[in-house]
Amino acid sequence: MTPKYLVCPSCKTLYEFVASIKSCPRCSAPLFTIYEDLEQVLKKVIVNARERAIQGLGVWSFGELLPTKFIGKSLGEGWTPTVRLEKFANVLGVDILIKNESRNPSGTFIDRGTSIDVQVAYENSFSKIVSASLGDYAISLSVYAKRYEMSVTHYIPRFVEPWKLYMLTLLGDTIVEVEDYPSAVRKASRMSAKNQHYLSIPCSPTVIDGYRTIVFELIQTLQKIDWIAVPVGDGVLATAIFKGLNEIKDVLDIDTPRILTVKLSENSEKTLQKSAEPTLTELSGGIVRNILTTILRDSASHISIERSEVFTIAAQLAELEGIIVDPVGVASLAGVKMATELGIVGRGEKTLVIISGSPSKDSYVLYKIIEHGGKEKLLQRITEGRDATYISNTQKEILKILYEARQCYAYRIWKKLKNLGYNITLQTVHHHLKNLVEKGYVRILGSDGKRLLYTISELGEEYLDKELGT
Numbered sequence: 491m492t493p494k495y496l497v498c499p500s501c502k503t504l505y506e507f508v509a510s511i512k513s514c515p516r517c518s519a520p521l522f523t524i525y526e527d528l529e530q531v532l533k534k535v536i537v538n539a540r541e542r543a544i545q546g547l548g549v550w551s552f553g554e555l556l557p558t559k560f561i562g563k564s565l566g567e568g569w570t571p572t573v574r575l576e577k578f579a580n581v582l583g584v585d586i587l588i589k590n591e592s593r594n595p596s597g598t599f600i601d602r603g604t605s606i607d608v609q610v611a612y613e614n615s616f617s618k619i620v621s622a623s624l625g626d627y628a629i630s631l632s633v634y635a636k637r638y639e640m641s642v643t644h645y646i647p648r649f650v651e652p653w654k655l656y657m658l659t660l661l662g663d664t665i666v667e668v669e670d671y672p673s674a675v676r677k678a679s680r681m682s683a684k685n686q687h688y689l690s691i692p693c694s695p696t697v698i699d700g701y702r703t704i705v706f707e708l709i710q711t712l713q714k715i716d717w718i719a720v721p722v723g724d725g726v727l728a729t730a731i732f733k734g735l736n737e738i739k740d741v742l743d744i745d746t747p748r749i750l751t752v753k754l755s756e757n758s759e760k761t762l763q764k765s766a767e768p769t770l771t772e773l774s775g776g777i778v779r780n781i782l783t784t785i786l787r788d789s790a791s792h793i794s795i796e797r798s799e800v801f802t803i804a805a806q807l808a809e810l811e812g813i814i815v816d817p818v819g820v821a822s823l824a825g826v827k828m829a830t831e832l833g834i835v836g837r838g839e840k841t842l843v844i845i846s847g848s849p850s851k852d853s854y855v856l857y858k859i860i861e862h863g864g865k866e867k868l869l870q871r872i873t874e875g876r877d878a879t880y881i882s883n884t885q886k887e888i889l890k891i892l893y894e895a896r897q898c899y900a901y902r903i904w905k906k907l908k909n910l911g912y913n914i915t916l917q918t919v920h921h922h923l924k925n926l927v928e929k930g931y932v933r934i935l936g937s938d939g940k941r942l943l944y945t946i947s948e949l950g951e952e953y954l955d956k957e958l959g960t
């Protein structure tokens with residue numbers, strides 16, 4: 491049903507609900523919807539939800555608790571499995587359940603929010619959507635927009651991984667690459683205002699309401715757990731879980747678990763870039779700070795972890811439990827480990843950990859997981875017999891870079907490898923290039939007197955085709 495009001499959890503201002511308000515006009519914080527008769531609706535919906543989910547309604551099994559007039563189209567989002575970890579939990583001495591959000595249609599919890607937001611756009615008679623995001627949100631949004639025959643223009647920072655751009659290209663929507671996230675939000679907002687297109691961004695109240703369905707699905711579990719661990723990218727998921735828990739606590743009088751937010755310490759530098767622009771840009775650039783320091787200040791504990799920790803956890807999760815998830819998606823689990831070691835989470839306490847992100851098929855990412863699991867020697871044994879034609883992971887990445895850029899100097903390849911997380915010297919890149927030229931995978935196009943210009947050869951392209959095709 492359509493909510494009556496929007497309230498700012500930070501400055502407490504109340505607004506009439508309008509779908510075009512994306513954040514608090516006064517203080518830029520994310521806004522929460524307020525529904526009439528929440529108590530009655532919540533009780534009624536929760537009772538019937540599981541049955542409606544079996545009928546294929548997905549996230550719409552909570553229809554009356556979502557900010558739309560009608561029930562929208564489902565692709566089977568939500569109702570992801572909750573699995574108890576065994577060996578891994580024993581190692582830590584903590585009881586751990588994971589809610590595996592990588593099982594959503596596009597591989598992340600984001601589908602819960604975009605499915606709702608596209609329906610909101612549809613009900614408000616929009617046929618075009620403008621969006622700003624870091625890629626995962628864009629993919630999810632395009633997937634759902636297809637169902638409504640709506641087109642989307644995505645504003646995305648240049649540094650997002652190429653595979654995300656490939657997916658968006660497959661989905662056929664428009665991509666506009668910009669400098670960074672704040673300028674993506676700024677340009678998308680301007681574009682939507684100018685052309686009267688619907689603006690869909692992760693921190694809006696309608697998206698938050700979709701994300702919070704995770705909490706409603708867990709209603710049976712909530713009273714049995716002490717903690718709910720949430721990965722923090724832009725912080726919107728943690729905010730949504732905070733909102734859902736409070737709704738349940740206030741209305742149903744249920745004891746709810748504490749929130750443990752986990753963020754990657756490297757990432758925080760990137761997402762917290764300061765911006766001089768007010769309102770929406772400020773919100774998106776500063777949302778993590780905003781949410782963590784204001785809204786969740788007294789009701790959550792915060793953990794910040796190193797990127798390398800995440801790879802180690804991904805390796806352990808695969809070896810001990812048979813679960814392979816993208817390393818970024820297990821940050822929350824790494825956070826629980828650290829929180830246990832620090833005594834924030836007590837031994838014997840029960841934690842529900844939200845993990846997200848599809849299993850990675852990127853050979854570099856998989857290699858990094860293997861390396862952190864201490865198993866690179868096993869891999870060497872497999873690859874030794876292939877020496878004559880063996881292409882190392884770094885060399886494969888160089889081939890991919892050349893394939894995408896068509897032609898490159900060594901310096902640019904080196905820069906790109908650094909951006910991908912390779913800790914490598916320019917000299918090593920020269921060495922790899924020489925080796926690839928000898929193997930016939932790379933050709934030298936020419937020279938500007940000082941530097942050589944490289945391109946991928948047909949043989950190199952054939953090699954990549956074979957690699958990617960299998």
Ligand SMILES: [Zn+2]
Pocket residue numbers: 498499500501502503514515516517518519
């Ligand atoms: Zn406010």
